[in-house]
Amino acid sequence: MISQETIVALASPSGAGAIAVIRISGSNAIAIAESVFQSVSGKALSRQKTHTIHLGHIVEDGKVYDQVLLSIFKNPHSYTGEDVIEISCHGSTFIQQQIIQLLLRKGCRMAQAGEFTLRAFLNGKLDLSQAEAVADLIASDNEASHQIAMQQMRGGFSNEIAKLREELLNFASLIELELDFAEEDVEFADRSQFRELLTRIEFVLKRLIDSFAVGNVIKNGIPVAIVGEPNVGKSTLLNALLNEERAIVSDIAGTTRDTIEDELVINGIGFRFIDTAGIRETEDVVESIGIKKTFEKIEQAQVIIYMMDSSQLALDDESLKEVWIELEKIKNQFPLKALVVIGNKADKLTNDQVVHLKTNIPNILLLSAKDKQGIDDLKNQLLSFVNTGALRNNETIVTNTRHYDSLLKALEEIQKVRFGLDSNLSSDLMAIDIKQALYYFGEITGEVTNDELLGNIFANFCIGK
Structure with a gap:
């Protein structure tokens, strides 16, 4: 299935920059590069050692395109397992295109999305889960997702699966051997050891499956909806969290008429905050649309921050009862979502009012978004919803939906085997x-694997990787 064609692509981001990297891979990579490269030392490229860098010029019929650094990686000691050339040229988009077009004329083909990593997989340089981790590493935008991708790319997940598979395969061989001697009625596979193995496999599979909830959150970020009545300080809180004037703030109720979203990384975990329109009865058509969108965003969120003006609640027991009713509605409507209750404008409260509020609304978090007081307490509470213990212990965390699905199916089959063993x-x-x-x-x-599966996986890669 491995294509014998020599492929080329821009390996650095498209657009102008200080330098650009053009990658070539295939059996003719060195010969094609040698046909357009003139080393300042005059040495022939094909005679140079692997993992060496050479200064020279890209030329065609006496025309000099650019002065470049050219790196040689000879098979099998390269990323793809093939001969690989990387040309570091100046970052002009014109120069990039001119060099790539020249290499195409000399016999290269444009690489497809993820084709370099696909060749690395097909040549045994990476297994499939490691190859997928390459894409996750490129896409990682916080410390936690980067740590998980690095752990998987180094083979942590693969090693766990490979070990289980090898042990199960050994027992499968003994079971098959028994079938060959069915008439003698002998057992080559120790049933007690087999039961212990199944217990161990079940334990590992369940741990990996359970880790997906955390892994998916870390990989994609945690959506947090900030909701409440108009003018309680939702936009001020968003600005305080992001430490910038992201949302418009005014004393006029209903200023926010559409949802505003932005991301913040807290201790390596990504959170996507959604500032929503204030919830109230209104005849304003535009504001009504905003309120409708608020409920849509609550559906999408994993955490709900319900915000109130504590300076008003502290003086009005009737309002406290209304808050209880509203909180119960949210809990009943969204029972699986984490809920954070915030009393804003706490700087206006007396000590007696603080005690009164905390007594009547347990777990309420009092803060002042305007003065940025209590923001760190809110961040810590949000982090408490994410189980990062696995990260600290360097345990394997599953982030890939395809892996999660295969693990579920494997567990189901293992449980069938256990049932068969227990039922003789x-x-x-x-x-x-x-x-x-x-x-x-x-x-x-x-x-x-199959071609369709590989096509689906590597189609999501960027060109040049």
Whole structure:
């Protein structure tokens, strides 16, 4: 399936910059590069050692395109496992295109999205889960997602799966051997050891499956909806969290008529804050549309920050009862979402009023968004919703939906095998479920694959990687 064509693409971001990197990979990479490169030392490129860098010019028929640095990586000691050339040229988009077009005329083909990493996988330089981690590493925009991608790219996840698969495969071989000697009625596979193995595999699979909830949050960020009545300080809170004037603030109720979103990284975890229109009864058509969008954003959020003006609530017990009713509505309507109750404008409260509020609304977080008091307490409470213990312990965390799906299916098959073992089913029936479990393990790392699967995975990569 590995294409023998030599491919080329821009490996650095498109657009003008100080330098650009053009990558070539394939059996003719060195020969094609040598046909357009003149070293200042006069040495032939094909005779140079791998992992060396050479200064020279890209030329065609006496025309000099640019002075460049050219790096050589000879197979199999390269990213793709093939001969690879990387040309570092000046970052003019004109120069980039001129050099790429020249290489195309000399016999290269434009690389498809993810084709360099696809070749690395097909040549055994990476397994499939490691290849997917490359894309996650490129897309990582906070410390936590970067840490997970690096751990997976180094093979942490692959090693766990490979070890389980190898042990299960050994027992599968013994089960198959029993089938060959069915008439002798012998057991080559120790059933007690097999039961222990299944218990261990189930434990690991459940841990990996459970980690997906955390991994998905870390990878994609946690959506947080800031809701409440008009003029309680929702936009001021957003500005305080982001430390910039992102949302318009005024004393006029209903100023925010559309949702405003922005992201903030707190201790390596990404949070996507959504400032919503104030919830109230209104005849204003535009404001009504904004309120409708507020409820849509609450549906999408994982955390709801319900905000109130504490300076008003502290003096009015009737308002406190209304707040209780509103909070119960939110909890009943969104039972699976984390809820943070905030009393804003706490700088206006007396000590007695603070005690009164905390007594009547347990777990309320009092702060002053305007003065940025209590913002760190809010950040800590948001972080408490994310289980980062696995990160600190360097445990494997699953972030890929495809891996999650295969793990679920593998667990289902392992549980079928356990049921067969406990029910004293025949070896041939257990062998079917074991093979299916091995199939799903193989799907994760790439021992089992097909062209359609690879096409779907690598189509999401950027060109040049």
